Amino acid sequence: MKDDRKISGADRRALILERLKESADPITGKSFAAEANVSRQVIVQDVSLLKAKDEPIVATSQGYIYLKQESEEAVYRHIIACNHTSEQTWEELTTIVDHGVRVSNVIIEHGVYGDLTASVRVSNRKEVDQFIQRVNETNAAYLLELTNGIHLHTLEADSMDKIEAACRDLEAKGILLQ
Structure with a gap:
């Protein structure tokens, strides 16, 4: 009952x-x-x-x-600038997480509100797929649509090498802004 x-x-x-x-x-x-x-x-x-x-x-x-206290394990953080279309979001996120890197958030600079930050928190393909599915199901707009594709991400990993490798792949795909 x-x-x-x-x-x-x-x-x-x-x-x-x-x-x-x-x-x-x-x-x-x-x-x-x-x-x-x-x-x-x-x-x-x-x-x-x-x-x-x-x-x-x-x-x-x-x-x-x-958000629990940081563990004893070192966490490396790096903010990157990206530029791509909404249709390339899955490619961008999977490129990053495939290197063992977490995408913590997305940040845009809005003309009226200033910096807008939204949590993304994906660290594997399943989470990326769920994120994309949730955006599609709710008809939500990606924040990058407010800035013609330009946005920042905070990346986190247990080594800087992983972040650098993800950045090299994003650059090769024309997604990373230099």
Whole structure:
């Protein structure tokens, strides 16, 4: 028998925090909503309240994640500038992740709002496919469409060699801006 009781706001937010801290994978708002017997919009509001209390929760195309403290392993970060069409997004992202590099975000310089940053957080082809599928399902525009294809990515890897190899491949494909 299904329990149709709603979980109170404070208990819901505690549940969201606990599950996110324990999970290595993103958790969707839809999943939280079903568990708490509330709408996804209520979960979005709960997450906003948690973020306002400085909880490091990030919304990705795969769901919510809790940014854990950096591990002892060194993480190398590098920001690259790219220019390509929306149709080349899959090629760009798979070129990067195939080198063992994570695409952390996308950044554009908007004429009115200044720098706009959005989480991407893909590190393998499956995550890239899910990201592209989510964009297509929602008819969302890629941020690069606001800047005629020009955008930045923050790349992360356990060695600078991996990032440099990804950049060489992007340059060979005409995607990397120099």
